[in-house]
Amino acid sequence: DTGVSQDPRHKITKRGQNVTFRCDPISEHNRLYWYRQTLGQGPEFLTYFQNEAQLEKSRLLSDRFSAERPKGSFSTLEIQRTEQGDSAMYLCASRGLAIPDTQYFGPGTRLTVL
Amino acid sequence: KQEVTQIPAALSVPEGENLVLNCSFTDSAIYNLQWFRQDPGKGLTSLLLIQSSQREQTSGRLNASLDKSSGRSTLYIAASQPGDSATYLCAVRPSGGGADGLTFGKGTHLIIQP
Numbered sequence: 001d002t003g004v005s006q007d008p009r010h011k012i013t014k015r016g017q018n019v020t021f022r023c024d025p026i027s028e029h030n031r032l033y034w035y036r037q038t039l040g041q042g043p044e045f046l047t048y049f050q051n052e053a054q055l056e057k058s059r060l061l062s063d064r065f066s067a068e069r070p071k072g073s074f075s076t077l078e079i080q081r082t083e084q085g086d087s088a089m090y091l092c093a094s095r096g097l098a099i100p101d102t103q104y105f106g107p108g109t110r111l112t113v114l
Numbered sequence: 115k116q117e118v119t120q121i122p123a124a125l126s127v128p129e130g131e132n133l134v135l136n137c138s139f140t141d142s143a144i145y146n147l148q149w150f151r152q153d154p155g156k157g158l159t160s161l162l163l164i165q166s167s168q169r170e171q172t173s174g175r176l177n178a179s180l181d182k183s184s185g186r187s188t189l190y191i192a193a194s195q196p197g198d199s200a201t202y203l204c205a206v207r208p209s210g211g212g213a214d215g216l217t218f219g220k221g222t223h224l225i226i227q228p
Contacts, residue, residue, distance in 0.1 A: 045215030
């Protein structure tokens with residue numbers, strides 16, 4: 001069990017550029033979640049997958065955001081035409097179906113939009 | 115819409131004291147409640163998970179209680195240590211309807227003075 005990993009850890013981009021983040025969940029975890037956290041706030045849920053199916057999307061996930069998990073393993077989160085308001089920590093979590101159904105979080109990707 | 119509130123927002127106490135962190139939620143239709151710890155600039159570490167049918171969970175110096183009907187949870191930390199300094203977040207998982215994303219509070223920023 002190597003834990004949830006995320007890449008890159010930090011990303012600085014200019015407004016209007018597209019960015020893509022990657023999340024590798026704990027192996028054999030079939031559920032994968034994306035959250036966004038801004039300074040001084042708790043994480044906010046964006047979306048989750050069960051295997052390759054995207055089962056829930058928050059209203060926070062605007063049309064500029066898209067997430068995929070094509071083979072039910074790693075996932076990518078893409079933000080198109082970034083805005084300064086997209087600056088945040090993007091957190092990924094995964095869990096299996098066993099009880100307790102704890103979500104395990106990765107270290108996050110810190111995005112700064114200039 | 116579920117709302118989670120954590121009180122106090124910040125707390126500073128001398129080493130060795132016992133302390134209580136509070137969490138309240140507005141919708142009692144939850145599947146479980148989790149307490150997490152977050153160190154600056156890092157991801158989240160799960161501390162305790164309480165299923166909706168449970169009243170409390172214990173791990174070492176930590177004890178979490180849940181009163182689902184009143185929408186409250188507390189995290190009790192015994193004999194606090196400087197290494198306990200972090201932000202503590204509580205989060206609820208909804209029950210039913212296919213929703214699975216966690217709703218977080220803003221956290222309690224805890225400082226333990228040596």
